[in-house]
Amino acid sequence: MNNPGEINKKGTVIRLLKMLVRFYPVMVPLTLFFIIFNAVASSIPAIFMQNVISLIESSWQSGDWNGVSTQILGFVSILATFYVLSLISGFAYNQMMAIITQGSLRKLRINMFDSMQKLPISYFDQNNHGDIMSYYTNDIDTLRQLISQSLPQLLISGVTVLTIFIIMIYYSVWLMLVVLVGVFVMLKVVRRVGGGASKYFIRQQTSLAKEEGFIEEMMHGQKVVKVFCHEEESEKAFDELNEQLFKESEKANRYANTLGPILNNIGNVIYVVVTIVGSALLLFNVPNFSISGLAFSISIVVPFLNMTKQFAGNINQVSQQINAVVTGLAGAGRIFTLLDVEPEVDDGYVTLVNVTEEDGKLIEQPQRTGIWAWKHPHEDGTTTYTKLAGDVRLEDVDFSYVPGKPILHDISLFAQPGQKVAFVGATGAGKTTITNLLNRFYDIQDGKIRYDGININKIQKSSLRRSLGIVLQDTNLFSDSVINNIRYGRLDATDDECIIAAKLAGAHDFITRLPEGYNTQIDGSGESLSQGQRQLLSIARAAIADPPVMILDEATSSIDTRTEQIIQQGMDALMVGRTVFVIAHRLSTVKNSDVIMVLDHGVVIERGSHDQLIEEKGKYYQLYTGAFELE
Structure with a gap:
């Protein structure tokens, strides 16, 4: 059996997505639409904030406040509409994800069991039964978390980051460059720390399967353990497996728990640097450089600060989901490995059928007769029947x-x-x-x-x-x-x-x-x-x-x-x-x-x-x- 740590992550993701689409060809694309809409809607407030601040700023400079409240009320109404639609889309995709997740796992368990029934006896002789049970328990559970939580959150954060990135470029390339420098540092940290976490999360999955297999063996052989007073040796063997699981889990979670605070603080530093740079640009009246062509003003800096915090927060969310995704992919890889095991080969063509004897001839019957014969088709199109005798x-x-x-x-x-x-x-x-x-x-x-x-x-x-x-x-x-x-x-x-x-x-x-x-x-x-x-x-x-x-x-x-x-x-x-x-x-x-x-x-x-x-x-x-x- 392949080591779960050696899974092809890209191939596993593609196979998993194809499987979900095959199970739910209509619901999966619809869910993706609602997730993307929800993510985009969460990025829209920055645009409204810029327009409102710009409106107030221009009215303050001109002294003309006529119609300002009506325009602001219009912006608020549009924003409220987006929030309502976002709420509806969020509710819809969460409900559909519950159906997709549990339905997919149900169908996957059926496929796993059907596949297992077709495996040769040699497979069960060569593989630990507790480890096989782990496919249906631990690996299925990690896959549940991957489908229901990690993938949707990863998609939401990814779309949000992309949307905010586009809005930032639209408003100010100067400030966007500052954010990009911070993001580059964040990605370096994610790659260094997150890579270590991923490695140990995969090892944790393997160690957990070994421990579950050992427990299953001990439960099955408890009488033998007690008869031969082997309790202490069993405890020592379990302690070794448990210690190995502890070490892998500890390292994985230490890496994962370190990543969050580091990224949060880098996000805070980016926020402070954007504030300083934005203030300096305002102070020295530096011309804005952006797609929008808007002049550099407070209406650019304030929304940009909010977008910076949202941008960094979603980068952090993506990094936090990576560990759950890797663990889920390790479980999915193990499950796909089980499904890919070559089934028992059966190229036989002689079948056993019910027959009756009439005038020395064997006549095939659809119902049980108590007399059996081998039905042997030949290449020339003829079929012979040989009475089952037991020779x-x-x-x-x-x-x-x-x-x-x-x-x-x-x-x-x-x-x-x-x-x-x-x-x-x-x-x-x-x-x-x-x-x-x-x-x-x-x-x-x-x-x-x-x-x-x-x-x-x-x-x-x-x-x-x-x-x-x-x-x-x-x-x-x-x-x-x-x-x-x-x-x-x-x-x-x-x-x-x-x-x-x-x-x-x-x-x-x-x-x-x-x-x-x-x-x-x-x-x-x-x-x-x-x-x-x-x-x-x-x-x-x-x-x-x-x-x-x-x-x-x-x-x-x-x-x-x-x-x-x-x-x-x-x-x-x-x-x-x-x-x-x-x-x-x-x-x-x-x-x-x-x-x-x-x-x-x-x-x-x-x-x-x-x-x-x-x-x-x-x-x-x-x-x-x-x-x-x-x-």
Whole structure:
């Protein structure tokens, strides 16, 4: 993943603006119009002040006050109209910005989640889950501040500065040159101090994501922390991350907090210098040099002083927003990095369809029939149907997660329909990796995997995975009712079908004893259930899917012996007529397999039935006679 500190700020801004326009093609330009109008209107009073002072000054010199009050009242009326329009435009753009901000974040979160659902398993294996969560919390929040506050304020200040600059040139180039010298000094300070702040604000964003990731890990593994009395070490690790966050945040805010007072004082100095220069020009009656051609007078100096203060104040506002903009862009850059991660590639074209058999032919049906077939379109325009039987073969398969570090080498095996194949070996031997390859969570580097004679690379991943049922050691339940957690295996399953699956898995008995039976609500962690009960629900979920191939990865390792006996009959019934791959340490699960594959460092060193391997007196024999657990 790219470092957020390495984001292309210009590219991120352009992409962000394009995204906002795409989400709200009418409202965004309209909001920009109201913001610009509001900014320009805030600069208009200087013009009216100059005209009023000039009118009074000329009337004082001529002694003719006739109609002065009427003219002043006219100026005030026009000014009041501008203020009312400015108030309306301010209210309008604030309301629309609320809609744009929250609406854009809502759509962006949807895009992020949809994009995340399409990512390969390898992405989640290689990235901290807490850091991924930070995209949806911390980064989204900084983006909210950027869209709703920083960008509008930056635009208002920028337009105000530009408008006042034009008015200043119109009135007096001499005084404008004085202001420009001060602005040059301010920009130098902003670049020096603001640049340092920006760097540390980006680092702060990264450190915050790391700390949130660590907290998420500790919350998830709190039992392990307490069991191994690792509290002090965890506190030390957290303190280090927190200290790093503190240092980056402290430096960022020290820079940012220093910038404001410096710019304010430079603005005050500019104000004083403009006063002195303006007074000197008046005193020595220096000819004015401006676009307007107006003579140098008090009507120029007084409004110019107000514009100077407003000009410097808005420059300060721009500088203050830079840090928030940089932080927001860091968050946006991280979010866009997530959206840019290459999705899981699926170039398969063979799909799984419902069929019926009529006169020996497979006829595709739109509704569920209980009979599945592989629909295989060919280049000549013909389509063939192959009945899904569950014949799985690996031919000379090589695989490595990291190039140069092989996990599997020259693996060849076959599982005929209805066979039960067990994988045996020490941790790291490659047992779970084989099941990951069957699901195409990862793709092999060499060799072939065939499913009912079809290369699985030709099968759409969704169809492939729909044909496989899997029960893992780590049970994942969702915050929902018990029956809906079972139905997760097949969303169109009826309540009666879910209950039948629960009975098959041996889960019905304990479910009926829950407070609300099958309608009992459980949270995602399933803390209200025992480990064995959670595993039973996972098995029932696999049963309702009714797949032709089952993968049991340590499915009963977390279940006590008594619970295992309760579900063994249900498991046997579930496996009838199905191809089953079993990864287990318990001999009771492995012993009755049709084929047992013994793996060692990614290589199959023994294969055969339990009796055959015992007779050979090899590695399996040593494991069987040396311990009750194969690990």
